[in-house]
Amino acid sequence: MxxxxxxxxxxxxxxxxxxxxxxxxxxxxxxxxxxxxxxxxxxxxxxxxxxxxxxxxxxxxxxxxxxxxVRDYVFPMFRANAIYEGEYLxxxxxxxxxxxxxxxxxxxxxxxxxxxxxxxxxxxxxxxxxxxxxxxxxxxxxxxxxxxxxxxxxxxxxxxxxxxGIEVEKKKGKSPYSMDANLLHISYEGDILEDPWTEAEEEMWRWSVSPENAPDKPTYIELTYEKGDIVAIDGEHLKPHEVLLKLNEVGGANGIGRLDIVENRFVGMKSRGCYETPGGTIMLKGHRAIESLTLDRELAHLKDSLMPKYAELIYNGFWWSPEREALQGLIDDSQRYVNGKVRLKLYKGNVIVVGRQSENDSLFDEKIATFEEDQGAYDQKDAAGFIKLNALRLRIAAEKGRLL
Incomplete structure (x- = not known):
């Protein structure tokens, strides 16, 4: 020692x-x-x-x-759409x-x-x-x-x-769960949750109503983005931590953000935990919606391919590593044109995208995407050569009997 x-x-x-x-x-x-x-x-x-x-x-x-x-940790992470093992925020x-x-x-x-x-x-x-x-x-x-x-x-x-002689509070009705909370989420582990087959008690949840008890009328919200970060809700400009506070409130009221998973800890064991992340669940859905309008296809796909590694680095504790910082540089650069607005409908545990717009940075071209007369913006005959070139290796392999 x-x-x-x-x-x-x-x-x-x-x-x-x-x-x-x-x-x-x-x-x-x-x-x-x-x-x-x-x-x-x-x-x-x-x-x-x-x-x-x-x-x-x-x-x-x-x-x-x-x-x-929220400004220096949560927001940068959400620019990457980071989730661990497909679910954990x-x-x-x-x-x-x-x-x-x-x-x-x-x-x-x-x-x-x-x-x-x-x-x-x-x-x-x-x-x-x-x-x-x-x-x-x-x-x-x-x-x-x-x-x-x-x-x-x-x-x-x-x-x-x-x-x-250490004085400690012995609260009556103290929760039997091991809990950790911050502005992004609250987690629950232990007690009956140690049996993955046992459903969590309704009384356990603190931040959200159950989807069954959420309002029968949907709530609409509008998120304004600048360089991938939410800067306003329903037109009201807010600081980063105020954004998350507001989204937690409206999300929890609509039964959004509950999660029950068995995850793989870095130390090697599996662990069952329950999480409430109402604001983060809304943020993820909204961010992917504005990116769908403003990000180039290959850049978006590159981000998606790197996200699992980025999420794993955070989960495993490598935030201060050179590889995380290098990935962050790429992610932040990708957000230069992620500007605009997203309209969401919150209803009984669901976050539904109902609108998205970006006046200056949208890559969506209605003249090209339309099913009506496109007035020569796109020549459909060009698709034939495109398909034949992409099929060339498949046809050669098939002729050699390699595909079946």
């Missing part, structure tokens, strides 16, 4: 990280700096200050990072690089020689935090208590609190 004088801890103020503060002080005989980020999780973060002070913490960082989170994954970056920056500001987190040894978050830490400060020491201590249950954590 290396000598540690000061460590910066990603601190939520909950049971796990409160125990970690005391455990770090006791085990490493070091000073602890706490960092609490407001990423729009829907709960007050300021109470973490009093909790940290009660534990003897002298340097306490509590920061509102909502704007930066990466709500937890995309928050970790920002937290890792601030942990390192605070470590530099306070002359700390280590960072710490409350992620378990079974999950993806340990990888994401630590890959980010090492990428931004190669010599930093990382302390992961869940990989070191023997406090492997809620009961043992509570017993540790009793022994060391």
């Amino acid at each position: 290396s000598k540690v004088n000061k460590v910066v801890l990603a601190y939520s103020g909950g049971l796990d990280t409160s125990v970690i503060v005391k455990w770090l002080m006791e085990t490493y005989n070091c000073e602890v700096v706490t960092f609490t980020a407001d990423l729009g999780q829907g709960e007050e973060v300021e109470p973490a200050r009093a909790k940290a002070e009660a534990l003897g913490v002298k340097q306490i960082y509590i920061e509102d990072l909502r704007e930066e989170f 990466l709500g937890t994954s995309i928050a970790r690089p920002l937290i890792a970056r601030r942990l390192i920056e605070i470590a530099n500001e306070t002359d700390a020689d280590a960072i710490s987190h409350g992620a378990t040894g079974k999950g993806n978050d340990q990888v994401r935090f630590e890959l980010g830490g090492y990428a931004l400060k190669p010599g930093v020491q990382v302390i992961a208590p869940w990989r070191e201590w023997d406090l492997n249950s809620r009961e043992s954590l509570l017993a540790y609190c009793d022994k060391h």
Whole structure:
């Protein structure tokens, strides 16, 4: 065990990280700096200050990072239409690089020689935090208590609190699920969800009504895009985090964004989780709609072919890698002409595209696409040679008996 004088801890103020503060002080005989980020999780973060002070913490960082989170992480990811394994919108994954970056920056500001987190040894978050830490400060020491201590249950954590006089809230009716929330999503794991055959309880969901109970009348919204990012909703210009707040509200009210999946974690195991991502679900549908009008075919197809790799990099914790940054450069460049408006109909869990327009950047040419008289804009006879040239290799292979 290396000598540690000061460590910066990603601190939520909950049971796990409160125990970690005391455990770090006791085990490493070091000073602890706490960092609490407001990423729009829907709960007050300021109470973490009093909790940290009660534990003897002298340097306490509590920061509102909502704007930066959506502007510099969520929006760039959605320019890529990123989804992991065909379904997951990466709500937890995309928050970790920002937290890792601030942990390192605070470590530099306070002359700390280590960072710490409350992620378990079974999950993806340990990888994401630590890959980010090492990428931004190669010599930093990382302390992961869940990989070191023997406090492997809620009961043992509570017993540790009793022994060391740590006050923790024992809320009545506390959710049995392990949850993580930010402006993009809320996730649920554990309890009955550990059986992939068992349906999630309706009472579990917090951000959305069930599609069955959503309004019988559809809601229409209009999204305005500039360079691939939403800048206005129904004509009202909003900051990035305000966009997501608004879409979460209207999406949740219409039963949009629920997901129940079994995913492949980077550490090797399969995990069943449920997610609510109402705003992100709307964003993905809208972005693909405006791209369908403004992106060149081969550029759009190239983006689609690269997206699974890009999504995997984020899921696995490689946001700060050269390959992600290279892909981001291509993705951002592709968005130069992704400008215009998309009209969506939200109805009982569905996001339906009903209109899209781009006055200056649309590649849709009605004179060419029409089924009516095109007045010579397109010569249909040209298609014969096009088809024959593309069939040439198939005809040669067929003559050699290779296709059947």
